Amino acid sequence: MGGPSLQLDAHEQGLVLELVETLGSSLNLSEVLDGAYGLLARLLPTDCAAMCVSQPELPGGYDWVVTRMPEAFVTHYGELSAVDFVREAVVHQPNVVLRDSEMVTPRALERTALYQRCHEIGFPMRHVMSVLLDVRGDWHGGLTLYRERQRPFSDNDRALLQRLTPMLVSTVRNCRLLGQQSRRAALLDTLFHHQGAECVVLAPSGREVMRTAHATALLEQWFSPLERGPGGLPLALLAPLARLSGARGLEAPPPDAWLREGPMRDLRVTYVPLPPDGAGRREWALLLRETPHGTPLPEAWRERLTPREAEVVSAVLRGWDNQLIADDLKCSLGTVKKHLQHVFDKLGVSSRAALLHHAARKQ
Known part of the structure; x- marks a missing residue:
């Protein structure tokens, strides 16, 4: 992997400085990398290029941040990835820039399945330079540049991209971590x-x-x-989370809601998993809500409603809003609203208030 030291003229040095500024100009990953690619393409002219980052929530899936590629390449990459010798080479040497001559011999290149499939979809791939951006955690990024037959990547090209790689890694890491924290905050x-x-x-x-x-x-x-442990947290609420401890538990569904009944109202606790933090640890939010005892569901209504509609009406009669009903039934807000509209139509009422009024009169 040795080679000559990096040689840049005054114009190229200016572009590198501008590129460094661009990489630190924002924490919006797509915006930063799109702007950075424009400068990178002036330093390393290419015919095609692609940059993607993995999506932890979709194992094996990729978010294509920069695509200066034929549409067919991106569309078919799911099948191309299985024969992608470029990906296979860089994944074993993260943060190290490789050229095609360091991945496969020139004579063997045209016999690779990737080369043949690319030509079939109208993408005359010949010279490649690529680097896997290992940003730690359970995700990574990748930058690949392509040129046609007469323009191989030089030692100086590789040295330049190698010099920029730590900055690209830092940019991807910082932007993705901010995105995670922003989602958590929201x-x-x-x-x-x-x-x-x-x-x-x-x-x-x-x-x-x-x-x-x-x-x-x-x-x-x-x-x-006596029911509260250190810090005043009830042991009964901590027990379901303790059973989920460990890596496998983090992928398990949330515990069922916890309910304690009182003489006039109940306490309902809902477990909500939060997006993982920067270290991949998942935290839990416990939503605590008191709900008054409501009007019982009239038996005459139960005969006219489906079991799920009856559950929705019972929740409304307990004073629950649509979001709490959706959380309890593990469905969307839209589904709750549809159930309610069907209930209104069947019972001949026009609103929640009317529903409550008619239920009280039937007691």
Whole structure:
């Protein structure tokens, strides 16, 4: 992998400085890499190029951030990946730039399945330079540049891309970590503003990360001191998460909602998995919500409704909003609204208020 030291003229040095500034200009990955590619293409002229990052939530799937490729290549890459000698070569040497001559001999290139399939779809791939960007965690990125027959990549080309690789790795890592944190923050904001609910966020070990202002009072109201462990967290709420500890548990579905009944109202606790943090650890949000005892479902209505519609109406009569009903039934808000509209049509009412009024009159 040795070679001559990197040689750049004044114009190329200026482009490198501009590229470095662009890589640090934003934390929007697509925006940064699209802008950076424009400068990179002036330093390393290519006929085609692609850059993608893996998606942890879709093993084997790729998010194509930069595609200066024939559409057929991207469309068919799922089948091409199995014969992609470029991918096979760089995956064993992460963060090391390789040229086609270091992946396969020139004589053997035209016999590879990738070369033949690319020509079949109208992509005359000949010279390649690629690097796997190993950003740690369970995902990575990759940058591949292609040229046609008469323009092989030089030692200086490889040295330049190698010099830029640590900056590309850092950019991809920082942007993806910010994206994860932004999604976590948005979800937490939604949970914390969930109407009528309090929230406690726990680490996988059961250690508390944060809680909303009135969560403490709610826990003390519903759990005696003997029921609460260190930090005031009820052991009954921690037990379901303890059973999910370990790597395999993180992929398991959330525990069922926890319910404690009271004389006038109930306490319902819903377990919500949060997106993994930067180290891949999944935290849990416990949504705590009091719900008053509602009007029983009239038996005459039960005969006219489907079992699922009856569940929705019973929840409405307990004072639950659509989001809480959706969480309980593990369905979408849209599905709850459709059930309610069918209920309104069957019972001849026009609103939730009318539904509550008619149910009270039938008691």
